[in-house]
Amino acid sequence: MLVVQRQPEYRKDPLSDGWVVIAAERNGRPDEFRDLPSPRSAGPCPFCHGNENATPGEICKYPPDSGEQWKVRVVPNKFPAVVRCDGVSSALVIKTFKNGSPQLFTSVLGHGGHEVIIESPQHAISLTDLDDESLRLTFLAYRDRMKTLAAEGAWNYVQIFKNVGAAAGSSIEHAHSQVVGLPAVPVRVADELTHSREFLKATRRRLFEALLEEELAQGTRIVAETADFVALCPYASRFAYETWILPRQTLPRFETSSEALAIALGRFTAAVIGKLERTLHRPAYNYLLHSAPFDGTADDHYHWHLEIFPRVTKPAGFEWGTGYYINPVAPEQAAEVLRNA
């Protein structure tokens, strides 16, 4: 009765102009959505050392010559949202996305690259559970995979993100991140680029630099600082305890920043997530890395940064209906609690 695995597809909603990826990985069996108890097992799982055959063929590992003693592995996503589609070019996807003529149904094959970074040979869960070497190599892998995907020439953007906990949409407990190569700059990043560009034009200042300067002067939303980074709860936080990490230097692209900075980002991110975990009792969380696109068009004004969303509040009917977020904790309150955590 139900159809088998379909090719992923980008589809446009004619009402909102928003794009979705229809990736019918699960064949639509409704029983798969039964509420299951959270899998707080100790492993072993398909991502654990010894079960390497349970994942699709390895793309690379870290350290590269570690053999079975790997600390971090990169594999294709077994249930990809997007796949490398023969006969579909990134140019075609971009052209379809850009087509502004009103149409009821617009779609194009879900061309893209979707990888998983397994962050530890042991059954670690949160970023804060990784040992120093896995943490270091995970953030080097972020930089490395972005560099490699950029060099392929097929993608203009790579979205790196991490889901921890069922409430954050994670279906596998073992610590991992995801890397998605996309033909077009996604709408959320495109919005940031637009406003960052407009700010530069209107004020002759870079938005991120102005923001950092003002946030440091006010101080009330600052969570933590190092020589390289500032963590803060943004002024218009969508979620309770939302926290961003920004490098102090203006660096548009993550993959061309130094290895040392990537490693330092890993350490600082784990420290900030430690504060969130002590404060909110190990909540589910997402984080995501925003960086300038590979075509260089935002290199003169954009600033890469990491956004962390503890999933303690849930977007509900108001958010879906209006597009506005209700945040029940003022960022100034959240930052005060986190500073002291």
Next chain:
Amino acid sequence: MLVVQRQPEYRKDPLSDGWVVIAAERNGRPDEFRDLPSPRSAGPCPFCHGNENATPGEICKYPPDSGEQWKVRVVPNKFPAVVRCDGVSSALVIKTFKNGSPQLFTSVLGHGGHEVIIESPQHAISLTDLDDESLRLTFLAYRDRMKTLAAEGAWNYVQIFKNVGAAAGSSIEHAHSQVVGLPAVPVRVADELTHSREFLKATRRRLFEALLEEELAQGTRIVAETADFVALCPYASRFAYETWILPRQTLPRFETSSEALAIALGRFTAAVIGKLERTLHRPAYNYLLHSAPFDGTADDHYHWHLEIFPRVTKPAGFEWGTGYYINPVAPEQAAEVLRNA
């Protein structure tokens, strides 16, 4: 250490230009976010008959002269996202929202009206648990509250929505809906208005009419039909089993549609939610009503409709990072399952 209840505030994110409502109802105590077991108790709760004193003073009840024998009650939200702010006009809010000049921090007081519709004197949970009279009066209350708030002249939009279950962001189990009067048309509705208007201009057809005609011709995404309504899984569904209900007639505004149609919508919505509940084992869900704004500017092309989101999949790092949604169930598969449920 922590500040007490603050006035709600609209704040703009300078990066995305998105608006959030900072409504620090809970004083930011992080312990309030501990995971609690879902409160599947049988009541009584503050919304149950006999506990009328536990809610702020009643705005109205249905039937109006029912005294203690009410079937539906409307009360102010005890933890409002927006409040009627002295000295703040809707014009000021709209002016602040429209101000396009690049600024780091933009805010205005959270002026608005936030009400709760208690849908049953007994401890019902889902819309499908209501008796016929409470169901009928709930949907008449939607229409009535929209009409009343429209007549106040202070609001240009009213967002009606319902959250059922903790995973859908509901903090109170007892069946209820929420009504929020807003000075400005929210961004998600404004987007729909823009594309609906552009479609009319480009094709001389109303987008919703064209969409309904084409969906009925294709048939694959249709879930159910009556003389008045069509339920379908939209072509670019963001969520697994997302289902919309559209009236067959072109009716821009819900509050000026007939009482009979509001009552029929209630019956049909309960029937469609029954299908979702049988298929997905009583999932958490949100629904929301989109309608043309009170200023009449969309009356020639817009179409009110109800969007239902079962909360069986969770937006995760990819969605927050890119603004694109990954939907693991093709709408055609979802509709086939729901038609037969």
